[in-house]
Amino acid sequence: MKKNISINIGGIIFHIEEDGFDKLKSYLDSVNKYFSSFEGNKEIIEDIEGRIAEIFLGKLDDGKQIIMMEDIDELIATMGTTKDFEATIESEPEVEQETTEKEEPKKEDFSEKAHKKGKRLYRDNKRRVIGGVASGLANYFGINSIWIRLIMLALLFNILSWGLSGFMFITYIIFWIAVPGNDNLEEDKKIKKLYRNSDDKVLGGISSGIASYFGIDPVVMRVIFAGSIFLGGAGFIAYIILWIITPEAKTITEKMQMQGESVTLSGIEENLKKRFRVNEGEENIFVKILLFPFRLIALIFKTLEEVLRPLLKFAIEFLRMAAGALLVLLGSMLMLAFTVVLAVLTGIGNTFKYYVSFGDFPAEELFNSADTLVIVSSYVAVMVPSLALTLLGLVIILKRRVISTYIAWSLFGLWLLASAGLALTIPHIISNYSADGSYVEEKTFIVESNTPTLYLNDLDLKGYNSVDLKLRGHTDSGLYILKMDFESRGYSKANARENAEAVDYIIKKENGDFYFDSGITFGEAPFRFQNVNATFYIPNGKVFRLNGELKEILKNTLWMYDYSAGDMEDNDWIFEEDGSLKCLTCPKQDAHESFRKHGNDTQSYQFKDFDEVKLVSIFDFEIVKSNEYSVRVEGDEDDLDDVFIGRDGDELEVRFRKDWDWWRSKDFTDKVKIYITMPELKYLQVSGACEGKVENFTNQDISFDIAGASEVRADIFPEYLGADLSGASKLILVGRAEELEVDLAGASKLDAFSFRVKDADIESKGASGAKVYAEYKLRANASGASSIRYRGPAEISSNSNGLSSIRKD
Numbered sequence: 001m002k003k004n005i006s007i008n009i010g011g012i013i014f015h016i017e018e019d020g021f022d023k024l025k026s027y028l029d030s031v032n033k034y035f036s037s038f039e040g041n042k043e044i045i046e047d048i049e050g051r052i053a054e055i056f057l058g059k060l061d062d063g064k065q066i067i068m069m070e071d072i073d074e075l076i077a078t079m080g081t082t083k084d085f086e087a088t089i090e091s092e093p094e095v096e097q098e099t100t101e102k103e104e105p106k107k108e109d110f111s112e113k114a115h116k117k118g119k120r121l122y123r124d125n126k127r128r129v130i131g132g133v134a135s136g137l138a139n140y141f142g143i144n145s146i147w148i149r150l151i152m153l154a155l156l157f158n159i160l161s162w163g164l165s166g167f168m169f170i171t172y173i174i175f176w177i178a179v180p181g182n183d184n185l186e187e188d189k190k191i192k193k194l195y196r197n198s199d200d201k202v203l204g205g206i207s208s209g210i211a212s213y214f215g216i217d218p219v220v221m222r223v224i225f226a227g228s229i230f231l232g233g234a235g236f237i238a239y240i241i242l243w244i245i246t247p248e249a250k251t252i253t254e255k256m257q258m259q260g261e262s263v264t265l266s267g268i269e270e271n272l273k274k275r276f277r278v279n280e281g282e283e284n285i286f287v288k289i290l291l292f293p294f295r296l297i298a299l300i301f302k303t304l305e306e307v308l309r310p311l312l313k314f315a316i317e318f319l320r321m322a323a324g325a326l327l328v329l330l331g332s333m334l335m336l337a338f339t340v341v342l343a344v345l346t347g348i349g350n351t352f353k354y355y356v357s358f359g360d361f362p363a364e365e366l367f368n369s370a371d372t373l374v375i376v377s378s379y380v381a382v383m384v385p386s387l388a389l390t391l392l393g394l395v396i397i398l399k400r401r402v403i404s405t406y407i408a409w410s411l412f413g414l415w416l417l418a419s420a421g422l423a424l425t426i427p428h429i430i431s432n433y434s435a436d437g438s439y440v441e442e443k444t445f446i447v448e449s450n451t452p453t454l455y456l457n458d459l460d461l462k463g464y465n466s467v468d469l470k471l472r473g474h475t476d477s478g479l480y481i482l483k484m485d486f487e488s489r490g491y492s493k494a495n496a497r498e499n500a501e502a503v504d505y506i507i508k509k510e511n512g513d514f515y516f517d518s519g520i521t522f523g524e525a526p527f528r529f530q531n532v533n534a535t536f537y538i539p540n541g542k543v544f545r546l547n548g549e550l551k552e553i554l555k556n557t558l559w560m561y562d563y564s565a566g567d568m569e570d571n572d573w574i575f576e577e578d579g580s581l582k583c584l585t586c587p588k589q590d591a592h593e594s595f596r597k598h599g600n601d602t603q604s605y606q607f608k609d610f611d612e613v614k615l616v617s618i619f620d621f622e623i624v625k626s627n628e629y630s631v632r633v634e635g636d637e638d639d640l641d642d643v644f645i646g647r648d649g650d651e652l653e654v655r656f657r658k659d660w661d662w663w664r665s666k667d668f669t670d671k672v673k674i675y676i677t678m679p680e681l682k683y684l685q686v687s688g689a690c691e692g693k694v695e696n697f698t699n700q701d702i703s704f705d706i707a708g709a710s711e712v713r714a715d716i717f718p719e720y721l722g723a724d725l726s727g728a729s730k731l732i733l734v735g736r737a738e739e740l741e742v743d744l745a746g747a748s749k750l751d752a753f754s755f756r757v758k759d760a761d762i763e764s765k766g767a768s769g770a771k772v773y774a775e776y777k778l779r780a781n782a783s784g785a786s787s788i789r790y791r792g793p794a795e796i797s798s799n800s801n802g803l804s805s806i807r808k809d
Helices: 018-035 041-059 069-079 110-117 133-141 145-156 165-178 206-214 218-228 234-245 252-259 265-276 285-346 350-355 363-369 372-398 405-431 493-501 548-552 660-665
Strands: 004-009 012-017 435-446 453-457 467-474 479-490 507-510 513-517 531-539 544-546 572-575 581-583 601-605 612-617 619-625 630-635 643-648 651-656 672-678 683-688 691-695 701-706 711-716 720-725 730-744 749-764 769-782 787-791 795-800 805-808
Touching: 004 018, 004 041, 012 018, 012 041, 018 041, 018 069, 041 069, 133 145, 133 165, 145 165, 145 234, 165 372, 165 405, 206 218, 206 234, 285 372, 372 405, 435 493, 435 805, 453 548, 467 513, 467 572, 479 493, 513 531, 612 619, 612 672, 619 683, 630 643, 701 711, 701 730, 720 749, 730 769, 749 787, 769 805, 787 795, 795 805
Parallel strands: 453 513, 453 544, 467 531, 612 651, 612 683, 619 672, 619 691, 683 701, 691 711, 701 720, 711 730, 720 730, 730 749, 749 769, 769 787, 769 795, 787 805
Antiparallel strands: 004 012, 435 479, 479 531, 507 513, 544 572, 572 581, 601 630, 630 672, 643 651
């Protein structure tokens, strides 16, 4: 049993054997006495003690917590004694012969050392710039941390043009969260370090630091950096980056490491002698002139640093807190949103049902057809990154870890399992939608003597629009005929047909009236994007009526005969012998008033010389080719006062003065109607919830940009027609063109079977759908859950992926 003594060296408490303490104390006394005559001896002694503390720390581990006599002997052998100097100190203790003859212990190769000691990866909190990831990796691999930082910056700012910026950022964040920090990582003293040399600096000491690292003249580096300013400024940017990430050599140990010298007593003495030695040669006049502007800049920078340091410190702290709070808010909102969506889809969160809208995307139908593994994997796959954002924000705010390494790796493993689950199930899901098929069914009803009314039976289905109803006349006077063309997807054409047959569309006849369901009935059938194109044939000459709610599913019927949804209610209709639709009781209108009157008031505007129109908000509109310019607005007086119409160059803009959200919530009895006549239309932009038609234009190029819930019907004959459709917009085309180019996204629709073109280029994404007629060439690309149907003898070049489909109608 031995007596132990606690000592404080370099600010760290060590437990040392009593006999070892006496020897160490005698050794330190000799060192203190020797360096007492040097200028700045206090700093020198503190630096030596810091080096001794580092050596002692390297000798302690979980199985050893005491500094023993042999550790003292190895320390003295490593650091050297004052006997190695020219001045001999008599009070220095005698070191045993076998000890003095020891060489500095040979350090093992890094890989061997890491393997033998089971070296772990830590973040280096002691030498960190942000999170200690770079310095931790450098310590683990035994290289200078400056090179790790430079590689990370090069990848982050895409300097190497590898496109790895996002990968580098995410990887750094994962390491920051998952890798534990360590405040006492031991440095490999054999590694030559790059420091800023504060003893020989003009600006920040970068040039002299690099010169010391590579063993060249500092003037050479200064000339290189100065010359690079006139070569695009890359050197200036590199200098600033190096200034930020390169530490300054402050202590004697750091200054010796910068020179690549061993940190021993003899090395410290030699370094001090060099430091205080008078320079043998002064700078010549040329060097002084060259360096004068840089020294002046250094003086300015130093002054600015002293003035701005408090402000910059506050700004950095504020930005840190703001960035952390933003990440916490973003991550929390994402987690809440995903959880609410899952609750609504499962039926648990009916309270939130009215706050969640999926638009036209069939989220509920897809969810109900998915198995439990897909649902759980999807939820975990999005929740873990959202939680990681929240935790990262807390780490940035608190400047410390908020969860243990075990929990962090567990979450990462959970995310990998969820991703693996999705990787296993998604190909099977995609295959279930890879083929398409159809099934045709007919129903007949006996004609009775009464005047039937066609109603909508609202099933309160939101989102997925599965029914398109058209009304047509036919010559059989004794029957109503409902022809239903069911379409579906499946893993094969036979399976797709089975899925189409598995759903039903119901029409009821009660008291001579007809009730059309607003959607199809699935029963036990899985959701495979089933839909029905229904055509209801009414005997020519048979009078009937239309309920206004039927407009929700009624397509390609009224507008073809210059009627609108506003004409449906309270009017009698008939299909004439030639099959055309006619309203028997609608007010008579002139050629430019095919819609019924939209209010009691009219305002006209004198705008000319425009060939572009922009309609925003919620209007009905009609744009017709004419030799004269005219702009007329119809509606209630209060509404007309809030309509803004103005011309900017070639563009006529029509919108409401109030915010769009206010107008969307307003209950219009009749929408405001815009009538425009113009000689030529080159560009039409429609957004919001506008609905209208464009007629008779024949100029060379026409472009449409339709967004939101807008619907445009165009009867035109240009040479080229281009269109961008997004949201839940719809474009119906009649006429002819040489070339058609359409880009669809979201849940938009294109109906161009009646618009014949020679060449067509259709790009369909999301849940959009396109119908096109091409005679020569058709290029069709479909992705997501979109579809493209085509007619005509064109040569087709197609590409589809995901749940999309392309087929001939």
